[in-house]
Amino acid sequence: MxxxxxxxxxxxxxxxxxxxxxxxxxxxxxxxxxxxxxxxxxxxxxxxxxxxxxxxxxxxxxxxxxxxxxxxxxxxxxxxxxxxxxxxxxxxxxxxxxxxxxxxxxxxxxxxxxxxxxxxxxxxxxxxxxxxxxxxxxxxxxxxxxxxxxxxxxxxxxxxxxxxxxxxxxxxxxxxxxxxxxxxxxxxxxxxxxxxxxxxxxxxxxxxxxxxxxxxxxxxxxxxxxxxxxxxxxxxxxxxxxxxxxxxxxxxxxxxxxxxxxxxxxxxxxxxxxxxxxxxxxxxxxxxxxxxxxxxxxxxxxxxxxxxxxxxEESDLKNPEHPVYDLEDGSIAFHHVDFAYQKDSREPVLKDINLEISSGETIGIIGGTGSAKTSLVNLISRLYDVTGGEVLVGGRNVKEYDMETLRNQVAVVLQKNVLFSGTILENLRWGDKNATDEECMEACRLACADEFIQRFPNKYDTYIEQGGSNVSGGQKQRLCIARALLKKPKILILDDSTSAVDTATDAQIRKAFLEEIPDTTKLIIAQRISSVQDADRIIVMEEGRINGIGTHEQLLSDNKIYREVYEAQTKGGGDFDENGGEQ
The missing domain is CATH 1.20.1560.10 (ABC transporter type 1, transmembrane domain)
Incomplete structure (x- = not known):
C-alpha cells in the first residue's frame, strides 16, 4: 500500500x-x-x-x-x-x-x-x-x-x-x-x-x-x-x-x-x-x-x-498481445455464448446464444424487462467479456481487436442518454472531435435533430446544461443518436434510444438510416413493435435466451409472445411486459 x-x-x-x-x-x-x-x-x-x-x-x-x-x-x-x-x-x-x-x-x-x-x-x-x-x-x-x-x-x-x-x-x-x-x-x-x-x-x-x-x-x-x-x-x-x-x-x-x-x-x-x-x-x-x-x-x-x-485495480478487459487494428465489416456472430455479470453467479444472464448477423443488416430486438437485451449488445463492443463461447465482429473474435479500434467502429446509444455541459456542437463532436460543422448538421438531419436545433436562438451553439437538463427527453435522444452517427460506425446499436420520440419521428429516423447508411449494421432494441417491424429480422428475447427470430410476418404467425404483444399494442397501448409474460 x-x-x-x-x-x-x-x-x-x-x-x-x-x-x-x-x-x-x-x-x-x-x-x-x-x-x-x-x-x-x-x-x-x-x-x-x-x-x-x-x-x-x-x-x-x-x-x-x-x-x-x-x-x-x-x-x-x-x-x-x-x-x-x-x-x-x-x-x-x-x-x-x-x-x-x-x-x-x-x-x-x-x-x-x-x-x-x-x-x-x-x-x-x-x-x-x-x-x-x-x-x-x-x-x-x-x-x-x-x-x-x-x-x-x-x-x-x-x-x-x-x-x-x-x-x-x-x-x-x-x-x-x-x-x-x-x-x-x-x-x-x-x-x-x-x-x-x-x-x-x-x-x-x-x-x-x-x-x-x-x-x-x-x-x-x-x-x-x-x-x-x-x-x-x-x-x-x-x-x-x-x-x-x-x-x-x-x-x-x-x-x-x-x-x-x-x-x-x-x-x-x-x-x-x-x-x-x-x-x-x-x-x-x-x-x-x-x-x-x-x-x-x-x-x-x-x-x-x-x-x-x-x-x-486492474481492468478485467485488456488488449491482446498483438491486437488487430482493422475491422473489415459489420458482420456479427454469437457462437454458444453464455454470460454472467459475476463469475460465481449460479445462473448466467445469457444462455447458449447462437446468432449470425450479416453486414448492413437491420436487426430488431424486443423482450421484457430483464430478458438480457442490453447484455446481449454490450458484448459486441466488448463492454463485458463472455463467460462462455465467443462473439465475432467482422469475422474475428472481439478479444483479438484493439479495444479502441473496436469501440470506434461500434457506436452505442445507451438506454440512459447522457449529454455533457457545453454547446450542441461540442457534444456532437464526442462522436468525432474533427467533425466539421456540415458533418454535424448532416448527422443531426439523419437523427431528426436539426429541426428543433434550428428553432433555438443560438442554433448549434446553444449551451447544453449539465446532464442535458434544458432539452427534452426526445431531443436528448436524437442528439445522442446524431453523436453516434458522427463516428461513421460499421455497427450502430440503439438501445431503446427512441422511446421518448413520437412514432412519426421514430419512423423518419429509421427511414433515414435505411437510405443514408445502408452498409451499417443496425441493431435496434425497442419495446414498441412499430420501431422494429420494418427490420430485416427481429429477435425475441426471453429469460436470457432467443425465443424467436424472423421477420415481422414470420413472428406474427410463429411466435406466441410476439403475436400477443403486437395485438395488445395495436389494440391500444399494451407493452411487452404486460402481454409478453416476461418480467
Whole structure:
C-alpha cells in the first residue's frame, strides 16, 4: 500500500527529499541556540566579558537566521511535495478509473469514488506533509536535545528520558484506541455523499413527491453517523493535551528544584540550568508533534487503503498481445455464448446464444424487462467479456481487436442518454472531435435533430446544461443518436434510444438510416413493435435466451409472445411486459 502511494510522488521527489533536510537544519540551529545562551550567561554576563557576549550573540543571530530560512524553505517544499502527491493521486485514480471495464466500475459506488478523489486524497496530502516536516523534525529535535541535555548533566537529563518513555507508552495506547474509530469513519463519508448525489440527481422527483423532509432526515442520519464516530475518536485524543502539559510542567518543576540545589552546591551553573529547561521544552514538544503525526497517520491509514484499492485495480478487459487494428465489416456472430455479470453467479444472464448477423443488416430486438437485451449488445463492443463461447465482429473474435479500434467502429446509444455541459456542437463532436460543422448538421438531419436545433436562438451553439437538463427527453435522444452517427460506425446499436420520440419521428429516423447508411449494421432494441417491424429480422428475447427470430410476418404467425404483444399494442397501448409474460 505504501509503495503504491509513494510511486505517485514522481516529479516531486526533489522537494520530498529537501523538506527533511531543511527540517533537520532548522533543528540543529534551534539546538545550538540554548547552548550558546548558556555560554553568554556563564562566560559573558557572570564574568562581565562584553566581548564574549557580542561574539556569541552574533553566532546566535546567524543560527537564528539560518533556522528561520530552513523553516521557511522546509514549509515551502513540504507544501509543494504534499500538494504534488495529491495531484498525482487524483490523476492516477482518475486515469485508472477511465480504464476500468463495467465490471470493475460495478465494484465501487459513485459516491465512494468521489470520496476517494476528494476527502481521502486530502487526508493523505495532510499526512504526507506532516510526515515530511513534523515526523522528521520531532525525532531529530528530541534526539539532539537529549544528547545536549546528557552532555550538560546526566542526572537531570535522565528525568527527560523517563518522562519520554512513560508519556510515549500512554500516547501509543491512546493512538491505537482512536485508530479503530477513524477507520470506521471514512467509509461513512460514502454514505453521506451517496445521499447528496442521489438527492441532487433526483431533485425533480423529490420535489414532485414533496419528499424534501425525508431526504433531509436521511442526510442528517448519514451526517450524524460520521459525527458520532469522530466524537468517539476525539474523546480518546483529548487526553493528549493534559498529559503533555502535566508532563512538561512536572519536568520543569523537578528540574528547577533539583537544578537549584545543584547550583547551590556548585555542580551546575545558572546557564546550564536555563539550557536544560529549554531542552526540556524541545523534547516534550517534539513528543507532542509526534503524537499529532500519529493522529493524522491514524486518520489517513483508512484513506490510504481506499486510494490504493483504486490505483491497484486492474481492468478485467485488456488488449491482446498483438491486437488487430482493422475491422473489415459489420458482420456479427454469437457462437454458444453464455454470460454472467459475476463469475460465481449460479445462473448466467445469457444462455447458449447462437446468432449470425450479416453486414448492413437491420436487426430488431424486443423482450421484457430483464430478458438480457442490453447484455446481449454490450458484448459486441466488448463492454463485458463472455463467460462462455465467443462473439465475432467482422469475422474475428472481439478479444483479438484493439479495444479502441473496436469501440470506434461500434457506436452505442445507451438506454440512459447522457449529454455533457457545453454547446450542441461540442457534444456532437464526442462522436468525432474533427467533425466539421456540415458533418454535424448532416448527422443531426439523419437523427431528426436539426429541426428543433434550428428553432433555438443560438442554433448549434446553444449551451447544453449539465446532464442535458434544458432539452427534452426526445431531443436528448436524437442528439445522442446524431453523436453516434458522427463516428461513421460499421455497427450502430440503439438501445431503446427512441422511446421518448413520437412514432412519426421514430419512423423518419429509421427511414433515414435505411437510405443514408445502408452498409451499417443496425441493431435496434425497442419495446414498441412499430420501431422494429420494418427490420430485416427481429429477435425475441426471453429469460436470457432467443425465443424467436424472423421477420415481422414470420413472428406474427410463429411466435406466441410476439403475436400477443403486437395485438395488445395495436389494440391500444399494451407493452411487452404486460402481454409478453416476461418480467
Amino acid at each position: 505504501i509503495k503504491t502511494l509513494l510511486r505517485e510522488v514522481k516529479e516531486f521527489k526533489k522537494p520530498s527529499i529537501l523538506t527533511p533536510f531543511f527540517m533537520i537544519l532548522e533543528v540543529l540551529m534551534e539546538t545550538i541556540i540554548p547552548f550558546l545562551m548558556a555560554s553568554i550567561i556563564d562566560e559573558g554576563v557572570e564574568a562581565g566579558d562584553i566581548g564574549h557576549i557580542y561574539r556569541v550573540g552574533a553566532v546566535m543571530i546567524a543560527a537564528a537566521v539560518i533556522g528561520l530560512f530552513a523553516g521557511l524553505a522546509g514549509g515551502r517544499t513540504g507544501a509543494l511535495a504534499s500538494a504534488g502527491l495529491a495531484k498525482n493521486l487524483r490523476d492516477g485514480m482518475f486515469h485508472n478509473i477511465q480504464s476500468f471495464s463495467f465490471s470493475n466500475i460495478d465494484k465501487f459506488s459513485t459516491a465512494g469514488l468521489v470520496t476517494r478523489l476528494t476527502t481521502d486524497v486530502t487526508n493523505i496530502q495532510n499526512a504526507y506533509q506532516m510526515i515530511l516536516r513534523m515526523f522528521t523534525r520531532a525525532p531529530a529535535s528530541m534526539l539532539c536535545a537529549m544528547v545536549m541535555a546528557f552532555s550538560i548533566n546526566v542526572r537531570l537529563a535522565s528525568i527527560y528520558l523517563i518522562a519520554v518513555i512513560v508519556l510515549g507508552t500512554i500516547l501509543i495506547f491512546i493512538m491505537n484506541h482512536a485508530t479503530k474509530y477513524f477507520q470506521q469513519a471514512f467509509p461513512k463519508y460514502d454514505d453521506m455523499n451517496a445521499s447528496v448525489q442521489e438527492n441532487i440527481a433526483g431533485i425533480r422527483v423529490v420535489k414532485a413527491y414533496v419528499r424534501e423532509q425525508q431526504e433531509t432526515d436521511k442526510f442528517k442520519k448519514a451526517s450524524s453517523n460520521i459525527y458520532r464516530i469522530f466524537k468517539k475518536a476525539e474523546c480518546n485524543l483529548i487526553y493528549n493535551a493534559p498529559l503533555m502539559q502535566f508532563t512538561v510542567y512536572g519536568c520543569i518543576l523537578l528540574i528547577s528544584w533539583l537544578g537549584a540545589k545543584m547550583i547551590v552546591s556548585d555542580s551546575l551553573t545558572t546557564g546550564e540550568l536555563m539550557s536544560l529547561l529549554t531542552y526540556c521544552m524541545n523534547i516534550l514538544m517534539s513528543l507532542m508533534m509526534m503524537s499529532m503525526v500519529f493522529v493524522m497517520v491514524s486518520m489517513s491509514s483508512a484513506s490510504a487503503k481506499r486510494i490504493s484499492e483504486i490505483l491497484t
